[in-house]
Amino acid sequence: MEVSNDQQDFPSKNLQRRPSYGDAVSMSKSSPQLKWDLLRRRVKLNTTPAHGVGNAHTGMRSILKRGISKTSIAGSENREQQEKPQYQNTYQLAPYKPFNVSQVTEAIQDILESLLREQEYDVTRISKMTKRITEAVKTRVKSMRFTRYKIVVHTVMGSKMNQGIEIGSRGLWNQDTDSSASYFYENRELFAVVTVYGIYYE
Incomplete structure (x- = not known):
């Protein structure tokens, strides 16, 4: 039996395949849009669906919110330490008004x-x-x-x-x-x- 590999019987078609996650990784890493797409896809994959619906933007907002809250708390503590007045020692060893x-x-x-x-x-x-x-x-x-x-x-x-x-x-x-x-x-x-x-x- 002969098997023919004649391409005329099977004409080629110019099919465009949608780039997959692996292709995106192999592409240039210097593109900002590519980094954003990868980050959004990771958040979407790692986000747990709430009531049957998963939302990547919700997961992203929660991550940003946690980071902002921690930064604001640390900033307020630093401001309180800086604004706390420093009193000098009075070297007072005896009371002005003794206990009567x-x-x-x-x-x-x-x-x-x-x-x-x-x-x-x-x-x-x-x-x-x-x-x-x-x-x-x-x-x-x-x-x-x-x-x-x-x-x-x-x-x-x-x-x-x-x-x-x-x-x-x-x-x-x-x-x-x-x-x-x-x-x-x-x-x-x-x-x-x-x-x-x-x-x-x-």
């Missing part, structure tokens, strides 16, 4: 008498009352403006049942600048002890 023990004691007495004069002991409300007294005393003492002093308020409350109680504290401080003020109050049903510590910091 008598003034603070009078403030504690005034608050306790106004809040506990007719107050009855209630185990369900004593915790809130203790916090209320502590905040009131701290606010009053801070309004006296003892400059560069940290204020610590300690409050103890309980019912009067002819029991004995001892309250103590211990700390490390500077006896020349730091001090404390305390006041004890009682009515027919309860007692309260409030101590305020004024700690000077350089």
Whole structure:
């Protein structure tokens, strides 16, 4: 049997084949349009369809959005660091206005008498009352403006049942600048002890 390779029986046709992904890679890489087509095709292939529809532009926007958000956050942090003022050391070793023990004691007495004069002991409300007294005393003492002093308020409350109680504290401080003020109050049903510590910091 003879097999003829005569091209006249099978005339050639000028068919143009659409370039594939492999052809695009082998083309010149310096073309901007080619780079954009490759990037768009990769995004389209890697994008997960949402509700059955894939969108390459959506994936591209999400990538750009993540990059912009990270850049903006880093930029804002750098601006805050640059705008933060740098203060010089004052070399101040002693307070301008020392902690006034008598003034603070009078403030504690005034608050306790106004809040506990007719107050009855209630185990369900004593915790809130203790916090209320502590905040009131701290606010009053801070309004006296003892400059560069940290204020610590300690409050103890309980019912009067002819029991004995001892309250103590211990700390490390500077006896020349730091001090404390305390006041004890009682009515027919309860007692309260409030101590305020004024700690000077350089």
